[in-house]
Amino acid sequence: MQSPVRPSQNRNTMSRAMPLKLARFWLICSFFLVWAILIAFRLFWLQVVRHSEFLERAERQQQRTFEVAPRRGVLYDRNLHELAMTVQVDSIFAVPTEIDDKQATAHALAAVVHTDPNDNQTTEEQIAARLEAGHSFAWVARRVPEDISSRVKDLIKTRPLKGIYFQKEFQRFYPDNEIAAQVLGYVGVDDNGLGGLEQKFEPQLHGVPGRMYTAMDARRHVLGSSEREPQPGQNLMLTIDENIQFMAERALDHAILRTQAANGTVVVQDVHTGQILALAIRPTFNPNLFRRATPELLRNHAVSDVYEPGSVFKLVTYSAALQQRVSSPDDMIDCQGGKITLAGRIIHDNQGEHYGVISLHKALEVSSDVAAVKLALQVGQDRFYQYIRDFGFGARSGAELPGETRGLLRPVNKWGPSSIGSIAIGQEVGVTPIQLVSMVSTIANGGVYLAPHVLMPGQVDGAAKNQQPVAPLVPSPFKPGSELSNPLPAGSHRVLSTLTAAQMRKMMEGVVLYGTGKEAQLNGYSSGGKTGTAQKIDPATHLYSKTMHIASFAGIAPVNNPVIAVAVVLDSPKGQYYGATVSAPVFAEVAQQVLEYLAVPHDIDLRQPRALSKAELQVAEDDASEHTGDINALYAAANELPSDDPLRAPTNQPVATNQPQPTAAKPQNESQPTATVTLDDGKTLRVPSLVGMPMRKVIEQAAAAGLEVQITGSGTVREQAPAPGTMVAPGTKIVVRCGR
Amino acid sequence: MAACTTTYFEAGRSWSARVAERNAELMAQQSLRRRGVRTPEFCFPKHLDNSRLVKAPDPARARQMRVFSAAITVLFSLTMIYGLQHFRAIESGYRIESEKQVRDQLREDNRQLRLSEAQLTQPDRIDRMARELGFAEPQPGQMVHPSVTSDASAPALAQAAPPAPAAQ
Numbered sequence: 001m002q003s004p005v006r007p008s009q010n011r012n013t014m015s016r017a018m019p020l021k022l023a024r025f026w027l028i029c030s031f032f033l034v035w036a037i038l039i040a041f042r043l044f045w046l047q048v049v050r051h052s053e054f055l056e057r058a059e060r061q062q063q064r065t066f067e068v069a070p071r072r073g074v075l076y077d078r079n080l081h082e083l084a085m086t087v088q089v090d091s092i093f094a095v096p097t098e099i100d101d102k103q104a105t106a107h108a109l110a111a112v113v114h115t116d117p118n119d120n121q122t123t124e125e126q127i128a129a130r131l132e133a134g135h136s137f138a139w140v141a142r143r144v145p146e147d148i149s150s151r152v153k154d155l156i157k158t159r160p161l162k163g164i165y166f167q168k169e170f171q172r173f174y175p176d177n178e179i180a181a182q183v184l185g186y187v188g189v190d191d192n193g194l195g196g197l198e199q200k201f202e203p204q205l206h207g208v209p210g211r212m213y214t215a216m217d218a219r220r221h222v223l224g225s226s227e228r229e230p231q232p233g234q235n236l237m238l239t240i241d242e243n244i245q246f247m248a249e250r251a252l253d254h255a256i257l258r259t260q261a262a263n264g265t266v267v268v269q270d271v272h273t274g275q276i277l278a279l280a281i282r283p284t285f286n287p288n289l290f291r292r293a294t295p296e297l298l299r300n301h302a303v304s305d306v307y308e309p310g311s312v313f314k315l316v317t318y319s320a321a322l323q324q325r326v327s328s329p330d331d332m333i334d335c336q337g338g339k340i341t342l343a344g345r346i347i348h349d350n351q352g353e354h355y356g357v358i359s360l361h362k363a364l365e366v367s368s369d370v371a372a373v374k375l376a377l378q379v380g381q382d383r384f385y386q387y388i389r390d391f392g393f394g395a396r397s398g399a400e401l402p403g404e405t406r407g408l409l410r411p412v413n414k415w416g417p418s419s420i421g422s423i424a425i426g427q428e429v430g431v432t433p434i435q436l437v438s439m440v441s442t443i444a445n446g447g448v449y450l451a452p453h454v455l456m457p458g459q460v461d462g463a464a465k466n467q468q469p470v471a472p473l474v475p476s477p478f479k480p481g482s483e484l485s486n487p488l489p490a491g492s493h494r495v496l497s498t499l500t501a502a503q504m505r506k507m508m509e510g511v512v513l514y515g516t517g518k519e520a521q522l523n524g525y526s527s528g529g530k531t532g533t534a535q536k537i538d539p540a541t542h543l544y545s546k547t548m549h550i551a552s553f554a555g556i557a558p559v560n561n562p563v564i565a566v567a568v569v570l571d572s573p574k575g576q577y578y579g580a581t582v583s584a585p586v587f588a589e590v591a592q593q594v595l596e597y598l599a600v601p602h603d604i605d606l607r608q609p610r611a612l613s614k615a616e617l618q619v620a621e622d623d624a625s626e627h628t629g630d631i632n633a634l635y636a637a638a639n640e641l642p643s644d645d646p647l648r649a650p651t652n653q654p655v656a657t658n659q660p661q662p663t664a665a666k667p668q669n670e671s672q673p674t675a676t677v678t679l680d681d682g683k684t685l686r687v688p689s690l691v692g693m694p695m696r697k698v699i700e701q702a703a704a705a706g707l708e709v710q711i712t713g714s715g716t717v718r719e720q721a722p723a724p725g726t727m728v729a730p731g732t733k734i735v736v737r738c739g740r
Numbered sequence: 741m742a743a744c745t746t747t748y749f750e751a752g753r754s755w756s757a758r759v760a761e762r763n764a765e766l767m768a769q770q771s772l773r774r775r776g777v778r779t780p781e782f783c784f785p786k787h788l789d790n791s792r793l794v795k796a797p798d799p800a801r802a803r804q805m806r807v808f809s810a811a812i813t814v815l816f817s818l819t820m821i822y823g824l825q826h827f828r829a830i831e832s833g834y835r836i837e838s839e840k841q842v843r844d845q846l847r848e849d850n851r852q853l854r855l856s857e858a859q860l861t862q863p864d865r866i867d868r869m870a871r872e873l874g875f876a877e878p879q880p881g882q883m884v885h886p887s888v889t890s891d892a893s894a895p896a897l898a899q900a901a902p903p904a905p906a907a908q
Binding site for chain 1: 880
């Protein structure tokens with residue numbers, strides 16, 4: 001039997017156990033409470049106080065940014081024909097870890113993708129090296145044509161090949177190949193503009209790359225992504241007319257073939273707006289194959305090269321004289337038998353010309369140096385210099401082409417005693433073809449200088465280069481205008497009065513009708529202009545050369561209501577080197593075609609094409625006399641150019657050097673003069689190209705081709721019918737028209 | 741245990757009958773075990789009539805249930821609507837993305853075609869093909885451009901007059 005519980009003992013034990021248990025309980029509770037508070041505090045510290053820091057670290061660790069290339073803007077001509085555009089093409093890449101036999105794969109792929117011997121990135125060795133070096137990615141070939149892409153896809157299926165994939169990339173295409181190549185420029189592998197308008201307007205054309213932000217975990221699994229769409233580049237519309245550009249380039253090709261000149265430039269300008277309708281340069285290159293281009297081919301001779309214009313510059317002298325009213329076209333001027341002495345230097349007229357007292361317009365027609373010097377002396381050097389500057393010489397024209405030089409023109413306070421005489425006849429001054437054409441445009445439109453432009457106005461704001469144009473591009477076909485725009489575009493200013501300009505146009509017409517510019521006559525249209533022949537500086541001797549010349553012609557058409565101005569400059573033509581015989585025919589060919597293309601109404605009666613007699617084609621030579629200008633003046637002017645002027649480059653000379661003729665210039669039908677005739681099924685023959693050949697060679701070629709030839713005129717062949725490349729029956733008679 | 745087993749496997753009669761008989765036997769045996777003293781047992785059947793009992797109406801409870809049902813219905817509807825829209829939006833997003841890809845592909849095809857057109861219409865190519873076909877450049881004056889402005893004094897080459905209205 002249990003002893004009874006003693007209440008007193010039980011009470012005492014219970015009274016001590018309660019407080020001790022309670023204290024222990026609260027002690028443990030407080031411990032956990034403190035612990036919880038610490039955890040909460042730590043959480044607050046990490047999640048709130050250091051939130052941004054950890055967020056940033058997480059973003060750095062997790063986020064990857066991929067750049068999405070934007071589509072480059074399109075370059076259009078004024079009729080909205082694409083001159084340069086970007087499309088997507090396939091690029092081939094490999095994942096080397098998925099490829100078992102890398103050598104065999106490289107061999108199989110190189111057999112398909114390596115089509116260009118000059119491309120050393122797609123050889124078998126290069127592909128194999130990239131496959132060996134890479135782990136997860138290696139380029140095989142980038143931006144391959146559609147046919148190669150198809151063949152690689154077939155190869156992957158038939159072999160089969162593992163680890164080969166395709167990716168779309170942008171590729172720049174120039175559908176017209178060489179047309180306006182120097183104006184357009186080209187883009188490199190990374191879609192950056194290199195040269196021409198592609199370089200000049202790189203920020204606008206390139207666009208804004210897109211961004212793809214992805215978050216990845218430690219195993220590179222994508223957690224999420226956000227995108228920013230790429231903004232395509234801005235489309236630009238040029239003032240160039242594709243068809244007029246083609247006409248100018250074809251005429252230049254004919255001239256280069258005929259004269260074997262080192263290079264040539266033709267500029268066609270709208271006289272009422274200053275817009276450049278065509279800018280042809282030879283030799284040229286294909287922007288689609290820019291790797292084959294040399295730095296010399298990339299040079300834009302129209303804005304980057306200067307030359308002494310020679311007699312063409314007399315238009316400035318005569319304009320200044322008429323504007324200053326020191327003379328009028330019908331006034332008589334004493335040419336002193338073709339010789340004048342100025343500050344101890346004797347300036348002669350052309351060889352064999354000893355004119356006495358003749359009218360002013362006659363003096364321009366025969367290109368009398370004496371008359372020009374006298375007029376300049378009457379104007380005075382200060383005012384003469386001002387007219388030269390007003391015509392745009394000695395300053396950049398502002399055309400939207402990179403590498404433009406301002407030309408060579410010393411300030412009047414640095415002129416020598418005889419400089420006014422030299423400059424009056426186009427010596428001691430360096431001009432660019434684009435300055436030259438702007439000068440004749442000024443005369444053509446009634447006396448207002450209009451800055452030349454290659455880009456349609458209102459597209460690119462100089463202050464805000466990234467703004468997109470509001471309105472979409474609309475075609476702006478060239479329509480011959482008769483009046484200047486109102487208000488005048490920026491950079492315009494009046495140089496001559498309307499009367500003076502009209503008088504000058506009349507005198508220029510006289511040059512073409514009666515003077516040295518007979519080869520510039522058109523059929524059905526009146527034309528006016530001025531020829532020029534200048535000696536070049538020999539880079540070896542630094543003296544004026546007797547064998548290297550610059551032949552130029554600047555003209556307008558029609559005369560009474562001019563539509564276009566054309567400047568033709570040929571560097572170092574072989575054989576005939578006068579502007580009258582070499583450049584004037586180019587003007588005629590270009591102007592005739594352009595005016596017919598523009599449907600300009602004929603302003604004179606049409607004449608039937610006939611063989612011109614030798615007497616009619618006898619043109620007077622100009623600037624055949626020895627150069628008397630101060631050569632050091634040119635070098636001094638070159639040294640005063642700003643540092644960013646392309647003429648300050650060490651390899652540049654004040655006048656373009658005579659480079660070997662590259663092979664890019666080719667005739668329109670792509671057959672060389674010595675091309676063999678291919679017999680097509682034995683029943684038809686292909687007509688060879690006889691343009692530019694002398695008569696003896698014409699007869700030999702025709703006989704070799706099994707064709708007969710009928711020759712009209714004398715000299716070298718200017719036209720032929722049927723056209724080269726035409727398939728004709730054996731014994732067909734080819735009619736050729738020759739001229740000097 | 742053995743008796744239960746026997747009863748269970750016995751065939752011929754229903755289970756309840758067999759159980760009742762078995763219980764009677766057990767009862768008899770129990771009585772004998774009580775040394776022959778048989779306790780009178782009386783069974784008073786009770787007839788319980790619960791038909792008078794009805795559930796007391798609880799309007800508060802009923803109202804709560806109605807409110808609850810309504811709330812659940814609304815919540816369910818909202819959830820369904822949200823879910824429907826959510827997944828519909830996802831589906832639309834996929835469809836939109838698919839259409840965007842089609843659109844982008846068509847645009848790219850359009851650019852390719854424009855490039856092809858530009859290459860095919862380049863002046864050099866047209867000129868070469870024309871010459872190979874025997875065409876030559878038109879001579880000056882050979883092209884006649886119709887004038888834009890009409891000359892009233894020029895004789896009319898053709899004229900169209902509206903038909904006279906039919907007499908009624």
